[in-house]
Amino acid sequence: MCPGCEIALAAHALTEPPSVQPAHPALADLVDAKHPPGLEPDEPSGDEPLYAARKKVYPQRVTGTFRRIKWAVLLVTLGIYYLLPFVRWDRGLNEPSQAVLIDFATGRFYFFFIEIWPQEVYYLTGLLIIAAMTLFLMNAVAGRIWCGYLCPQTVWTDLFQAIERWTEGDRREHLLRDRQPWTLDRVARAAAKHFLWIMVAWWTGGAWVLYFADAPTLVKNLATFQAPFVAYAFIGMLTFTTYALAGWMREQVCVYMCPWPRIQAALTDEDALNVTYRYDRGEPRASLKKAAALHAHGEAAGDCIDCQQCIHVCPTGIDIRGGPNLGCIQCGLCIDACDAVMAKIGRPARLIGYDTDNNIRARQQGRHASFKIVRPRTLLYAAVILLVGGIMSVTLATRRNDGLSVIHDRNPLFVRLSDGALRNGYAIRILNKTLQPQSYELKVSGLPDAQVEVIGSEGSSGGSPIIYVGADQTREMRVLVTTHAQLGAGSPIPMTFTIVAASGGAGASATDHFIGP
Ligand code: SF4
Ligand code: SF4
Numbered sequence: 430m431c432p433g434c435e436i437a438l439a440a441h442a443l444t445e446p447p448s449v450q451p452a453h454p455a456l457a458d459l460v461d462a463k464h465p466p467g468l469e470p471d472e473p474s475g476d477e478p479l480y481a482a483r484k485k486v487y488p489q490r491v492t493g494t495f496r497r498i499k500w501a502v503l504l505v506t507l508g509i510y511y512l513l514p515f516v517r518w519d520r521g522l523n524e525p526s527q528a529v530l531i532d533f534a535t536g537r538f539y540f541f542f543i544e545i546w547p548q549e550v551y552y553l554t555g556l557l558i559i560a561a562m563t564l565f566l567m568n569a570v571a572g573r574i575w576c577g578y579l580c581p582q583t584v585w586t587d588l589f590q591a592i593e594r595w596t597e598g599d600r601r602e603h604l605l606r607d608r609q610p611w612t613l614d615r616v617a618r619a620a621a622k623h624f625l626w627i628m629v630a631w632w633t634g635g636a637w638v639l640y641f642a643d644a645p646t647l648v649k650n651l652a653t654f655q656a657p658f659v660a661y662a663f664i665g666m667l668t669f670t671t672y673a674l675a676g677w678m679r680e681q682v683c684v685y686m687c688p689w690p691r692i693q694a695a696l697t698d699e700d701a702l703n704v705t706y707r708y709d710r711g712e713p714r715a716s717l718k719k720a721a722a723l724h725a726h727g728e729a730a731g732d733c734i735d736c737q738q739c740i741h742v743c744p745t746g747i748d749i750r751g752g753p754n755l756g757c758i759q760c761g762l763c764i765d766a767c768d769a770v771m772a773k774i775g776r777p778a779r780l781i782g783y784d785t786d787n788n789i790r791a792r793q794q795g796r797h798a799s800f801k802i803v804r805p806r807t808l809l810y811a812a813v814i815l816l817v818g819g820i821m822s823v824t825l826a827t828r829r830n831d832g833l834s835v836i837h838d839r840n841p842l843f844v845r846l847s848d849g850a851l852r853n854g855y856a857i858r859i860l861n862k863t864l865q866p867q868s869y870e871l872k873v874s875g876l877p878d879a880q881v882e883v884i885g886s887e888g889s890s891g892g893s894p895i896i897y898v899g900a901d902q903t904r905e906m907r908v909l910v911t912t913h914a915q916l917g918a919g920s921p922i923p924m925t926f927t928i929v930a931a932s933g934g935a936g937a938s939a940t941d942h943f944i945g946p
Pocket of ligand 1: 706711732733734735736737738739740750766767770780781
């Protein structure tokens with residue numbers, strides 16, 4: 430039979446009512462949906478190649494609790510991502526007014542009232558530790574909940590799939606259309622889909638660069654082609670990656686590219702909530718008709734009617750009834766699909782649900798099922814998050830507005846002057862994090878008879894050099910420390926460099942050594 434006739438027959442079968450009415454009318458759609466007519470899967474021949482080509486996934490639209498949660502998370506996360514660069518925050522004159530800004534020109538990261546300098550990059554380490562521990566904690570509590578709801582790959586793929594359903598139709602319509610020859614309607618739908626995908630991808634790349642410069646100004650410059658080339662290059666690159674990852678690669682990113690499923694599989698335990706098919710309740714699976722026949726013969730039948738709705742809605746195209754699967758991102762959409770089926774056939778919901786391995790075992794053994802959220806690993810992860818978060822909060826709240834770092838010259842380590850004195854050289858960097866210019870006095874302690882000279886200083890006060898540093902600036906200076914004291918065998922001698930702002934304030938200090946022969 431020619432392909433055109435096959436498609437015509439398939440379309441006809443989809444629109445015609447079944448000649449034999451099933452026992453439960455509400456099941457007609459479900460049973461038909463198992464394999465849409467004309468679209469039966471290929472039988473395995475036994476000599477398939479080792480390489481398995483991708484089977485395109487056509488996720489079916491679904492409604493329910495977890496779908497609503499996913500929509501809400503999508504709206505909030507994308508709303509934050511796209512709009513945050515336009516949120517303003519007043520930091521004073523000559524300071525950037527963008528609430529969240531990574532300013533490469535000055536080497537600063539601004540986050541509302543927090544300003545991180547390059548010298549404070551250890552806060553980034555703290556943030557990474559908190560992020561990792563939060564991921565571990567999420568995993569210990571509810572498996573790959575990050576993957577299912579919050580991961581950017583999931584969020585953008587969800588959006589792209591919504592666009593696809595809107596332009597090309599839901600699963601069954603899209604499946605049939607993909608098997609048709611290219612008609613004007615099919616071309617128009619595909620073109621609309623790719624146009625919308627590229628628009629979303631382009632805006633995604635565009636929003637990213639807005640975090641690196643004043644957003645309103647950059648938008649104006651981009652529109653008038655006056656923005657730097659690197660901005661256009663990054664927008665182009667991110668447009669391409671978003672379009673490719675969310676539009677084309679989708680579940681393959683989760684299954685083949687992302688390391689987290691492998692790490693997560695090693696971290697999970699039997700008390701973690703995971704999307705689980707309750708096989709103790711669902712098996713042996715049987716259609717309503719078959720279940721009735723089994724019951725008539727006094728045999729047991731499970732609640733699963735094998736309608737495959739849980740597979741059809743799955744964004745990664747897997748069958749959760751087969752047990753834990755690397756491809757399952759724990760999005761909960763199969764729960765919604767199965768709940769709808771259970772509601773239609775009048776059976777209790779949550780044949781698929783968030784559950785633990787221990788609970789299934791407990792039910793099978795007739796014991797009470799419960800969820801233990803307080804476990805050694807959840808306590809450990811929470812403690813590390815609180816500890817690191819606490820340390821970061823305290824250091825941020827008590828950090829000084831002045832900073833000083835000192836580096837001893839590597840070569841020469843010391844110089845003997847003609848009058849017998851010893852001299853060491855240092856590079857110092859002074860940080861003035863205040864919004865006013867400051868004059869600092871530099872003092873050195875710990876070295877007997879120390880004389881301090883700063884090349885290019887702005888005079889001295891009581892023998893201490895004065896160094897001027899502009900508002901919100903750093904200044905690097907060269908310092909020479911000379912002593913006529915006899916150091917003997919005590920070298921190297923620990924020294925403390927201290928800066929004190931003329932306007933008061935806590936100042937700052939740093940330690941180094943004076944090296945002799
Ligand atoms: S688990 Fe639920 S949705 Fe999946 S095949 Fe069984 S009855 Fe259908
Ligand atoms: S099996 Fe269920 S929870 Fe897992 S990815 Fe598919 S729909 Fe989501």
